Amino acid sequence: MSNKRRLWQIFGPVICAFILLLVVFLFPWERTFSKTSIFQAANSQTTTVFKGVKMKQEAYDDGYVPFYGSSELSRMDPLHPSVIADKYDRNYRPFLLGGPGSQSLSQFVGMQGTSKQLKDKKAVVIISPQWFTKEGQDPQAFDLYYSPLQTAMFLLNAKDNVADRYAAKRIASMPTVKNGIIKSCLKKVAAGKKLSGWDRFVLQNRMRMLANEDNFFSSFQMRDRVDKIHQKEKLLPDTYSEAALHKVADEQAEMHTNSNNLGIDNTFYRTRLPKKVLKKLKGSQRHFNYVKSPEYADFQLMLNQFAKQHTNVLFIIPPINAKWAKYTGLSQKMYQESVAKMEKQLTSQGFENIADLSKDGGKKYFMEDTIHLGWNGWVAVDNAVKPFMSQPNRRYTYDIDNYYYSEKWQNKTDVKPLNLSNKDSLKKK
Template identity: 75%
Template sequence: MSNKRRLWQIFGPVLCAFILLLVVFLIPWEKTFSKQTIYEAAASQNTTVFKGSTMKQEAFDEGYVPFYGSSELSRFDPLHPSIIAEKYQRNYRPFLLGGPGSQSLAQFLGMQGTVKQLRNKKAVVIISPQWFTKRGQDPNAFALYYSPLQACNFLLSAKNNVADRYAAKRFLEMPDVKGEIKNSFKQIAEGKKLTTFQKFYLENRRQMLRNEDNFFSSFQLRDRVNKIHQRAKILPSAYSVKALNRVAKEQAEMHTNSNNLGIDNTFYRTRLSKKVLKRLKGSQRNFDYVHSVEYGDFQLMLEQFAKQHTNVLFIIPPINGKWMKYTGLSSKMYQESVAKMEHQLTSQGFENIADLSRRGSEKYFMEDTIHLGWRGWVAVDQAVRPFMKQPNERYNYDLSNYYFSKKWQNKDNVKRINLTDKERLKAK
């Protein structure tokens, strides 16, 4: 047997398999998902779905509404938005996007694949003031949500403007951005056009990632369908805020009876041992949410919504009042950060804001130290329900590059903008 034949027998199958795999991932593959799969994905908070495009695109075309947030979306008590929407057959279904650590920068990147599907549509954003630390996006958390597919989408549509240059610079600070994608971000950050090779690479890389997305985005979905159906049974048959608050009170009483902080028993037992509690007493007295790079990252989300003419409801939650007192977190500082967020929103035309930030001392409003639950979710629904009933209109926003600046990120004593009804109508 000749050496060539022997080599072919050894390496031929491997080479053929590689070529076949390359063809499979480079040729465009179209796939549609069943309604049941999309329904499961909407509540799963699956990171593969978050980082992909196809599942979200189909869901938004089917009328699902993105609920952008972080770890509060995981608090699946019976008053959760997904369960309320299911119970009362709302004309929308929340599609939960985010989990622990999914801050503005990760959310902005994840939004890149659904520009067309969210044009002139609605969205809900739950802002976590805890995102607004000095450094902003946690790099380790960003790694969990980093999507090379969405990075390719961003790079291939990027322009030489303040927003895209700022975004590219921020992505370059994240350790998981590597290789040719990182080199391409450098080009955009410096205000340069992508090279011919970079465009070629990104187009082919994007096609491979699209095929991977089509193949794998329905795998390992967190099955919460039974949980939604079971917990929906706890809710009153007819919608009533009073009745929902009664259920919230009953549920909260059962689940917070092990401590005097109004914290869910399981969270308290597993996360707050006596040793941990002792260490945390007074530990947050120097926390600062007023000075943060996160305000620039948050502006990226606003830029994306403006580009899509998306009508957005922003929800600003409180912090557990007893927890604030125990850890020494400054209420004055917290309200300063909220005022700064609201100023950034309203000055640019984002006027749908549900400010719940002062309600952290209300009994059963929070599920643990910083997350909404029970009566808090009822309050969220009181904002979401009328917002969803509003007719869909094309929203035009008046954005300012000032909000990317270090000056804004470090600005103190920002005042809320209180618009009268007449001024709001004039602004629209």
């Protein structure tokens, strides 16, 4: 046997497999998902779904509405938006996007693949107060949710403007974005430079490979919460009424918070707040400040994306557990100042659908733990979401102001409250 033939027998299969792999990932592949798979994905809250594109595109085309948020979406009690929507066959289905640490920058990147699907449609954003810290986006959390696929999409559509330059600079500053075509292109966009033909060619091929991976693997590793949703639905009355929902909320909350006097879920209290930890946390948050933060500029990226899509958005501002705030020394005055700043940023640019729940942290069974909405809190959310979703949709045009990317705004204090009420804020002025 010749040496050439012997070498081919050894390396031939490897070469063929490599070529086949290239064909599989470079050739455009199309795939559709079943309604069951989409419903499962919409409630899974896995990073695979968050970072993907195809599953979300099909879901939005089929009437699902993105609910952008973070860890509060994981608290799936019987009053959770997904449970209520399914139980009462609402004209929408929530697509839950976020988990612990999914702040504005992560959400912005995750929005890049669905711009067409959300044009002139609706969305819900639950704003978490803990996003607005001095440091802003947690780099480790960004790593968890970072999508190279959607970053490539952003770069191929980027323009030389304030928003895209700021976005490119922020994304490139994250440690998870390593050297390579995406990093180099981010630096160019951040500097106001145009991508070369070669840059675009390499990015397009990289995006095609990532899109094929998304098509193949987006339905893997999904957390199946469908049975859990159906089980929770059984606890709700067959006929919808707000009073009936509050009754269920009170019954469930009383059962699940009877181990402590802070109104915190028993399991959370037992596992996260044992006596030694609880003692150390007394007065520990008296210096917390959510008023000065780069998060306000990152949040502006989300608003700019909604404006480009003409998306009609409901913003929900939750409270903090009042008993917990008192125990840890967290300033409610400071928190209300941060809320006023958020509302100013929203309303001055035309985002006027705001459910401000920030003063409700002392209401009975409103919170599930220290900072997350629960039982009666979810009923209050439904009281905002239900009329918002029932309104006929129309094209919204916003007045985006680049001032909100500035360090001056990030560090601004003494913003006056706007005195919004939930009822009035749901009407376009």
